[in-house]
Amino acid sequence: MTTSSGLSLSVKPFPEEEAHPLWHITRKAKKNPVRRVLITSGIHGNEPGGVETVLAFIRALDAEPDRYPNIEFHILPLLNPWGWTRNLRFNSNGTDINRDFSSFESVKARAIRTLVGQMRFDLVVNLHEDPEATGFYMYQYARPDKVLCRQIIETVRQSGFPVEQEIRMLLLKTEEGLIDAPLWGLWYMRLTRQLSFDNYCRLELSINVFTLETPMQGPMDTRVAVQLKALHILIQALCDPLPGA
Ligand SMILES: [Zn+2]
Secondary structure, eight states, X not given: XXXXXXXXXXXXXXXXXXXXXXXXXXXXXXXXXXXXXXXXEOSSTTOHHHHHHHHHHHHHXXXXXXXXXXXXXXXXXXXXXXXXXXXXXXXXXXXXXXXXXXXXXXXXXXXXHHHHTTOOOSEEEEEEEETTOSSBEEEEESOSOOHHHHHHHHHHHHTTOOBOOOOBOSSOBOBTTEEEEOHHHHHHHHHTTOOOHHHHIIIIIOSOEEEEEEESSSOHHHHHHHHHHHHHHHHHHHHSOOTTO
């Protein structure tokens, strides 16, 4: 199915989970040089803000077909449809699909790899929410600097939305809204078979990978507005010519 604005929807059934197909929305670029962008959400079925944001983004693309003419979009709005219908983080086997990108034991991790694993992207953005967070934060992976993320976090802060100060994980913690994952951390996650989809994207699909996180508390429209703003800044940064170019 293709809309007059150029958005194209395909529904990809996978034999083992036919009742819960993956939706793949694409939009071709209208201008050169073409940049390819992947946007995903809903790998955790209980994080509604990311999915709502991606749906709002798709509606905006449909309403403004001339925006981002250089960009070919690939959008997977719901990576865990089984979990989504039950408001559950995991899949029907209790697997966190987002930690299955070393072993690929779940149908959906394999299905996602089949869909996008052969492509390369100029930008990947994965949208999540965090039940324990009280503010916005984001991840970057093996990047040379923090300039772009700091710009986004500052924009969020200035909008009046709280920024997460401290979330501690196994190896990482937030620093004023940013988790800066080093390359060795990705390899560690792969070796210990905990590789996340985001880590996999950085190692296999793109050098520019970001994860956005909003807290699950507070009004949905505010969470969506914050994620949308961050998403647009990331895409715009890709469209702007490099300094000195
Ligand atoms: Zn999540």
